[in-house]
Amino acid sequence: MPYHFDRESERQATVVQLADATREQRDQLMAEYRARSEAAFAPSTMRNYRMIIRLFTQWCTENSHDPTPPVPPRVIAEYVDHLGGKIKSTTIECRLWAISELHRSHFQPNPCRHRLVELALMAVKRTYGAAIGQAPPLGKGEVLEVIKRLGESRREMRDKALLWIASDSWCRASEIVAFRVRDIERQPDGASLLFVHRSKTDPYGQGAYAYLSRPGTEAVFTWITLAGLRRDDPILTKSQPNGKIAPLNPRSLSQILKKATNRPDVSAHSTRIGGVHDALRLGCDLSSIMVAGRWRSPEMPARYGRKIRASQSAAAKVAETFLSNTGGSGEA
Incomplete structure (x- = not known):
C-alpha cells in the first residue's frame, strides 16, 4: 500500500519524539530548522517574519502572556481581537502565518488552526470588513x-x-x-x-x-x-x-x-x-x-x-441600450 504523506501527522509524531529527547537534541533540531528556513524563504519574507514575531512578543509581554511556543489558542484569539480595526484583515492573516511558522520552528502544534482563532478572525472580518486596498491605476x-x-x-x-x-x-x-x-x-x-x-x-x-x-x-x-x-x-x-x-x-x-x-x-x-x-x-x-x-x-x-x-456589465449594457432608445429621458 503506497505511503501518503500527511504533514500534520508527521509534525505530531515529531512532537511526541521530541518529548523524550534531551534539551540539546531539541535545540539542535530547532537550529537546523532556522538555518533551512533562511535558505528556503526570500530575505524579505524572513525580515517580515522577524518583525511580526517581535511585535507579537511585545504584545504578549505587555499583556502578561508567555510568547514562547506553545502559545494557547485563546491568547492568539485575544491578539486577533486586539488587531481588529487597527490593521487590515489580510495583514492579520499574515501575522497568523508568522505565528504558525514560529510554532512549526519549535515543532509545536499550530494554535492558529484552532476554532477559537478562526472565529476571532471571522468576527474581525464581519465587523471591520475584508476589503483589500488597491493602488490607483496608472494607464x-x-x-x-x-x-x-x-x-x-x-x-x-x-x-x-x-x-x-x-x-x-x-x-x-x-x-x-x-x-x-x-x-x-x-x-x-x-x-x-x-x-x-x-x-x-x-x-x-x-x-x-x-x-x-x-x-x-x-x-x-x-x-x-x-x-x-x-x-x-x-x-x-x-x-x-x-x-x-x-x-x-x-x-x-x-x-x-x-x-x-x-x-x-x-x-x-x-x-x-x-x-x-x-x-x-x-x-x-x-x-x-x-x-x-x-x-x-x-x-x-x-x-x-x-x-x-x-x-461593462450586462446591467450597464441594458441601461445604455434602453436609454438610447428613449433619447436618454427614460420615457418610452
Whole structure:
C-alpha cells in the first residue's frame, strides 16, 4: 500500500519524539530548522517574519502572556481581537502565518488552526470588513503624456526607461529593479522581450517573459548607452554620472513615479493595475491579461478590473441600450 504523506501527522509524531529527547537534541533540531528556513524563504519574507514575531512578543509581554511556543489558542484569539480595526484583515492573516511558522520552528502544534482563532478572525472580518486596498491605476495614456513632458537630462532619460518598462511589461517593482542588460532580447519588429528570472509567483526561478514595445526598447537602450551600462549591469540604477552601478531599491520606483506624474497617490504597482484597466477597455479577454501579467489564476486581474467590468456589465449594457432608445429621458 503506497505511503501518503500527511504533514500534520508527521509534525505530531515529531512532537511526541521530541518529548523524550534531551534539551540539546531539541535545540539542535530547532537550529537546523532556522538555518533551512533562511535558505528556503526570500530575505524579505524572513525580515517580515522577524518583525511580526517581535511585535507579537511585545504584545504578549505587555499583556502578561508567555510568547514562547506553545502559545494557547485563546491568547492568539485575544491578539486577533486586539488587531481588529487597527490593521487590515489580510495583514492579520499574515501575522497568523508568522505565528504558525514560529510554532512549526519549535515543532509545536499550530494554535492558529484552532476554532477559537478562526472565529476571532471571522468576527474581525464581519465587523471591520475584508476589503483589500488597491493602488490607483496608472494607464498607458497618462504614462505617454508624462514621457512627452520629460526632458533630456540624465535623470529624465533614466525615468523614461523606467516608465516604459513599468507600463509595457506590467512587472512588479521587485521584478523591474532586477532586470539587467542581458535580460533584453530584441525582436525582429523592433520590440523586445524582458526575461523575468524570478517573481513573487515564481520563487524557484522557472522564468518568464515580459513585453517591451519598440519605443520602449529605444528609450531603454538610449539610457543604457548614456549610462555606459555593461551586459551584467542592472538597467535601472542611480542617475548620477559617477554613482555606484547598483539596482534601485523597489521602494524608489514609487517615489520616482510620484514625482514624474505629480500624483502622490500612485505606487510602483499602479502601472500593473492600469495595464489591466486598459486591456479590459480594449476588450481583451481575461486569459490574455493573465499571460501579459504572468498571473497563474484569474483572481488578481479580475479584482484589479472589477470597476471596469462593472461599467461593462450586462446591467450597464441594458441601461445604455434602453436609454438610447428613449433619447436618454427614460420615457418610452
